[in-house]
Amino acid sequence: MEGVDYLADERKKTEFDVEEMKIVWAGSRHTFEVSDRMAKLVANDPVFRKDDRVMLARKDLFKNTLRKATYAWKRINELRLSEEEASKLRSFVDEPAFTDLHWGMFVPAIKGQGTDEQQKKWLPLAYKMQIIGCYAQTELGHGSNVQGLETTATFDPQTDEFVIHSPTLTSSKWWPGGLGKVSTHGVVYARLILDGQEHGIHGFIVQLRSLEDHRPLPGITVADIGMKFGSGAYNTMDNGLLRFDHVRIPRDQMLMRVSQVTRDGKIVQSDVPRQLVYGTMVYVRQTIVQDASIALSRAVCIATRYSAVRRQFGSSNGGPETQVIDYKTQQSRLFPLLASAYAFRFVGEWLKWLYTDVTQRLQANDFSTLPEAHACTAGLKSLTTSVTADGIEESRKLCGGHGYLASSGLPELFAVYVPACTYEGDNTVLMLQVARFLMKTVSQLGSGKPPVGTISYMGRIEQLMQCRCAVKKAGDWLNPNAVLEAFEARAARMSVSCAQKLSKFSNPEEGFAELSADLVEAAVAHCQLIVVSKFFEKLQQDIPGKGVKRQLEVLCGVYSLHLLHKHQGDFLATSYITPKQASLANDQLRELYSQVRPNAIALVDAFNYTDHYLGSILGCYDGNVYPKLYEAAWRDPLNDSVIPDGYEQYIRPLLKQQLRVAKL
Numbered sequence: 001m002e003g004v005d006y007l008a009d010e011r012k013k014t015e016f017d018v019e020e021m022k023i024v025w026a027g028s029r030h031t032f033e034v035s036d037r038m039a040k041l042v043a044n045d046p047v048f049r050k051d052d053r054v055m056l057a058r059k060d061l062f063k064n065t066l067r068k069a070t071y072a073w074k075r076i077n078e079l080r081l082s083e084e085e086a087s088k089l090r091s092f093v094d095e096p097a098f099t100d101l102h103w104g105m106f107v108p109a110i111k112g113q114g115t116d117e118q119q120k121k122w123l124p125l126a127y128k129m130q131i132i133g134c135y136a137q138t139e140l141g142h143g144s145n146v147q148g149l150e151t152t153a154t155f156d157p158q159t160d161e162f163v164i165h166s167p168t169l170t171s172s173k174w175w176p177g178g179l180g181k182v183s184t185h186g187v188v189y190a191r192l193i194l195d196g197q198e199h200g201i202h203g204f205i206v207q208l209r210s211l212e213d214h215r216p217l218p219g220i221t222v223a224d225i226g227m228k229f230g231s232g233a234y235n236t237m238d239n240g241l242l243r244f245d246h247v248r249i250p251r252d253q254m255l256m257r258v259s260q261v262t263r264d265g266k267i268v269q270s271d272v273p274r275q276l277v278y279g280t281m282v283y284v285r286q287t288i289v290q291d292a293s294i295a296l297s298r299a300v301c302i303a304t305r306y307s308a309v310r311r312q313f314g315s316s317n318g319g320p321e322t323q324v325i326d327y328k329t330q331q332s333r334l335f336p337l338l339a340s341a342y343a344f345r346f347v348g349e350w351l352k353w354l355y356t357d358v359t360q361r362l363q364a365n366d367f368s369t370l371p372e373a374h375a376c377t378a379g380l381k382s383l384t385t386s387v388t389a390d391g392i393e394e395s396r397k398l399c400g401g402h403g404y405l406a407s408s409g410l411p412e413l414f415a416v417y418v419p420a421c422t423y424e425g426d427n428t429v430l431m432l433q434v435a436r437f438l439m440k441t442v443s444q445l446g447s448g449k450p451p452v453g454t455i456s457y458m459g460r461i462e463q464l465m466q467c468r469c470a471v472k473k474a475g476d477w478l479n480p481n482a483v484l485e486a487f488e489a490r491a492a493r494m495s496v497s498c499a500q501k502l503s504k505f506s507n508p509e510e511g512f513a514e515l516s517a518d519l520v521e522a523a524v525a526h527c528q529l530i531v532v533s534k535f536f537e538k539l540q541q542d543i544p545g546k547g548v549k550r551q552l553e554v555l556c557g558v559y560s561l562h563l564l565h566k567h568q569g570d571f572l573a574t575s576y577i578t579p580k581q582a583s584l585a586n587d588q589l590r591e592l593y594s595q596v597r598p599n600a601i602a603l604v605d606a607f608n609y610t611d612h613y614l615g616s617i618l619g620c621y622d623g624n625v626y627p628k629l630y631e632a633a634w635r636d637p638l639n640d641s642v643i644p645d646g647y648e649q650y651i652r653p654l655l656k657q658q659l660r661v662a663k664l
Ligand SMILES: CCCCCCCCCCCCCC(=O)SCCNC(=O)CCNC(=O)[C@H](O)C(C)(C)COP(=O)(O)OP(=O)(O)OC[C@H]1O[C@@H](n2cnc3c(N)ncnc32)[C@H](O)[C@@H]1OP(=O)(O)O
Pocket: 087, 100, 101, 103, 104, 105, 135, 137, 138, 143, 144, 145, 146, 147, 177, 275, 276, 278, 279, 281, 282, 284, 287, 370, 371, 374, 422, 423, 424, 425, 426, 429, 433, 436
């Protein structure tokens, strides 16, 4: 029935102020209002319909995306939206497109690595979309190993130009989003060669297509790399391949904030560290952490609402069956994901602050916090995307058979999201960067330079190596200090243990390679500690609204104790806790699930997602799932006719043949 709220009884159980929780989730009242306005604008505009996306063939799908992206740009200009509003509007359109790379990587690369003059020349064109750009770094042969890229940029002093060339098949650029069919320009990463000498990887602005007729410029071969995982999903994006045959660009199109090439072909290094060539990746990793909480919360919202609607078993005296959300097994799979979504939201907020802080310091030539910013963005990108990708798949299973239907929204969400574990740095490769940072920190302990920021706990290494958990009863695990010390001791001990093993190798690189699986585990422990500690820091803020802080305390407990339970092997092996204390943590966790239960629907309502954005029948706000599933089945093109196409050609002859066999 239209207008009936099938989840009304659930909403009546709520013990906190949902409207205030929406503000906490959004980050501020202002952000909430902007998001809410942009989400509704998109949801109410039929051009942004997306329920037919998974049915479209690639060409139609791609053209449809072009239509939506250009219409979104038109609306942004007509309504004179601010940068913040425009970015929100694009995210609610919820369809990967060339514009993501243009705004998300091409523009930031020029901003971060271009000189003032270069920014003045290129940014106005990019801001008006008079040129469209991509980020062309990865090649067929190398993605993770950026130093291994093969494209060359050779300076020709005669003409004052760089010659961009792809010397091998494996040097073909491969994957850049927006490159395949749309981009007119790219920031292309290549090995700089001056007078026969190599000078490492640098970024160059290269025009790829004519601004008149969109044809590739002379010497350029460009195409789409083909279909990717899933239907709909990331196939809206034209990931591309690109080859250069001695393509010439003016010298001033090398991005020269980090190093400059002079008219006579000499390289001049500025004070800026060379790692800033990787700066765009640091920026995007930080945004990916913020996006992880969005993707996970969408999946959790769908699974939570459906778990309250779905009933199986347990009817007594003809009464209703049990809501599947009441099964402890369902809660133990669902509520940690709900808590993780909130945890990632807060750590993402903090990481954005850290990134802004490091950017301001870099502008003042203070490079001291760059290694920590790299380790935090790399590690948290890796941790949050892995948990989110697994969490979306778990949410699908939490919805039983119906979760496998495209109309649940979960298969497409998974297919769109899962490459986040690979792009912007493979998650294992990134955790190894964190491990390097940790090993360096341990080796410098006692050098008189105290570790700061997220690594400051290492400054108390002696205490952390010796302390023992003081928990005596389950409720003691609600004490933030007990939880924090447990995570600090576990992380510190795992790092020190790796460092001790490493010191036995005469060749440290060999040791690092041999111990890399243990090192990744130590890095994960460190990153989980960061997330837990940022959740506790959030709770120290003034949080208004009836019961809001209390709910967040419960979720923080669920997040940290479920990690403790899942990784109890680490905590036990490092001898910080006893088996009895591990068991008490699990008892407390079960108790916390009971406290989440009456608030579960309100906790996902606080994400404030429109039905359009969720794109899921199972997750619709009113919970009226069954009639909607039934109607959606009838909308499938296979049901356009009672007798399917192909009946005469295949089914009829088959049945006839079986008849003949039966007669024999
Ligand atoms: C609104 C926004 C929307 C978002 C839009 C986007 C949507 C998303 C769409 C999808 C878009 C997908 C788009 C895409 O996918 S774009 C392509 C993304 N590609 C990658 O992420 C490649 C991954 N590989 C690397 O980053 C490097 O090559 C690594 C790091 C693995 C090694 O590298 P290398 O072999 O050179 O280094 P080293 O290990 O010898 O270390 C040397 C030193 O450098 C330091 N170091 C290393 N890296 C950094 C750094 N970054 N900042 C600061 N420092 C750094 C390091 O700590 C060490 O320091 P020290 O120990 O010597 O002191």
